[in-house]
Amino acid sequence: MYRNEVFSTGVLAKNTANYAVANIANIGTRETYEITVEVWDWSSYSNPAKLPVLIGQNEQVAFPYKLEPNHLAVMYANIAAANIKFYEIRVIYPRSKDIVIKWY
Numbered sequence: 350m351y352r353n354e355v356f357s358t359g360v361l362a363k364n365t366a367n368y369a370v371a372n373i374a375n376i377g378t379r380e381t382y383e384i385t386v387e388v389w390d391w392s393s394y395s396n397p398a399k400l401p402v403l404i405g406q407n408e409q410v411a412f413p414y415k416l417e418p419n420h421l422a423v424m425y426a427n428i429a430a431a432n433i434k435f436y437e438i439r440v441i442y443p444r445s446k447d448i449v450i451k452w453y
Contacts, residue, residue, distance in 0.1 A: 353441055354444045363433055369438050373424070374448070383413035383414070384413060384442045388438050388439075390435070404424050
């Protein structure tokens with residue numbers, strides 16, 4: 350089994366986006382992986398605030414999320430508030446070549 354690792358976008362400046370999005374695919378055919386997604390508001394420059402992560406029709410995700418083989422999970426956080434200027438997306442999962450992430 351693989352050990353968990355943290356992958357980050359780094360701190361991003363919000364341009365015109367209303368959502369921070371993480372598309373995560375398990376392209377493997379056998380193993381289910383436990384995934385955790387965190388979105389942090391860095392607008393205060395210190396003490397970042399954790400934002401709720403949603404899936405589907407605005408349902409809050411229960412972590413760790415079990416990502417089954419040949420499945421895609423699209424998770425997002427609302428960053429539309431005017432006071433959010435900077436944000437970061439972190440994905441924590443067992444490092445595996447079967448996990449593919451696209452985030453923005």
